[in-house]
Amino acid sequence: MPLNDHITTFGQEMLSRYGERIHKLSIHAGFTCPNRDGSKGVGGCTFCNNSSFSPNARSHAPISDQIASGRSVLAKRTGAKKFIAYFQAYTNTYDNPEHLRQLYDEALAIPDVIGLSIGTRPDCVPDPVLEILAQYRERGFEVWLELGLQSSHDQTLERVNRGHTFAEYCQAVARVHRYQLQLCTHLIVGLPGEGVEENITSLERVLEQGVEGLKLHPLHVVKGTQLANSWRQEEYQPWSLKGYISTVADMVERTPPEVIYHRLTGTASNDILLAPQWCQWKWRVLNGIEQELKQRGSIQGIKT
Template identity: 35%
Template sequence: MNRGARIYRTNSGSIDKNIVDKIYSEGFPITQYGLYTKREKGYKTFKVAVDAGFSCPNKDGTIDTEGCIFCPKMGRVISVEYCNVKYSLKEQIEHQIQRNKEKGIEKFYVYFYPGTNTHASPEYLKELWDFALSFDDVLGISIGTRPDCLEDEKLDILENYVKEGYEIWIDLGIQTMHDKTLDFLNRKHSSDDVRRVLLECKKRGILVCGHIILGLPDESWDMMMETAKILSDLEIDALKIYPLVVVENTKLEEIYWKGEYKSLDEKQYIHLVADFLEHISKYVIIQRVSKDKVPEEIKISPEWSLKRLRILNEVSKLLDKRKTKQGSKYKK
């Protein structure tokens, strides 16, 4: 199968620290993903989110049937246009590439988004990944998954793409590096699973973007800052940071209505993100500091707007006010 665009990088499989140092020296308080990629590549890129119909082993009985406490017991929470299994994978990719080319975007990544997108046989996954990489102007893929669903055979396939010149990302659901909290969340994986994935991906040149939730039940400020340090020490490549959102039809909703959990208010969250960023290495690319794709009709709490650009601006202003930056308080 012919494959699409490739990007050959001298720093393949790692973040270019020279670019980060330049961004930092220019006074930017956060190593933002969009800024970094524009400097690295010289043009705009876009992630094409697709739904390939994957389930979750924590819901389908492979590991458990209950799922995580913050995840709906049935269905999916998706509000990305054209990221829907009612369209073929080809239709999802082509439609979004065409629409975003009209906006001036030049190159793309195919982002396998909802579900656990490595919860299948290596043979089936390779077929999907080969297909996604066959499109013109696709630089690579990003794969949303869990730390316990990345066996060596699957990582070996991804490593081969890296060797061919593609940029491969794992969007890894981490949430926290504290096993006590992971157990409470019913994640059914451990912090050691996260460590293994980060180390194995680093060896193979596969980039990892970790998903972290701030404001988890019974997590102290010190625990959250420890998560920041651990991930920095492990040299994770990027992070998406989210508040804990209570949505309908979840175990968390039951806990919330019993009065056993209270969401962070907007000011608390903004200050917490700023604290977290100060304790994260500047060489960790920040892809998000909030999420704005939660449908309002199912969102219960928090009541404040989650719009990520607005939250990012508020966090940036707070760091400027403090005269600090991402990584100011990080020591390896």
């Protein structure tokens, strides 16, 4: 049984909505982040090195060039002909609304770009930006807002220097849904001080607030981060592949089937990844999750 038979995946959901494969194309639009430029904090989250985002998101070329190069790679690899412009690097709502509109318009003007996915923080989604995104939705574009929450535990959020609380996330979610936007929340599995129970609690709290999509990610230790220093000093112990797979399976079982998994793991490039080494093997992780669910005779939502 393929992964899609156990889990509601983004790829499968887009295929059934549009009748063909739809892929996200990562874009670096030159933003910064309030947790780096001093308005919320400096230094950013303890695990963040933005080079760990998709390779295509590293260059800050014009948006049309980034989409052109990304689409030719994806078209060759997957046969995809239609795309969602994924504003991924840093905080993609952190600018004045009119400039944001220009950038989003630029992406949507490209033929075969059918929508937007906007990555941002819970404390950075003012109403005028949500209004712009709602207008795209009303025009028939596929629009997602991706909120990095990572954990629902304030103690952890403080420990990793996120610069926002779970209460701020809840307030943001209420406003995002007022604008009828689809929300995809990001959670990290393996944050310092957290175990299986904390991850499941975070999932349950996120589901309670209402969410249309989820992204799960193992915590990567990458070069140039505070987390890398903690790892070198053996203050942080990365999770095993087995522990990650089992926890993700536990979370999937507790997720209602209508919630779409945009991602179940994440990779970092070899030149910056320090640990755990297994997270560079995306397919090994995904196959492991599939096998785990198969062995359990389980599917998404079985424990809801």
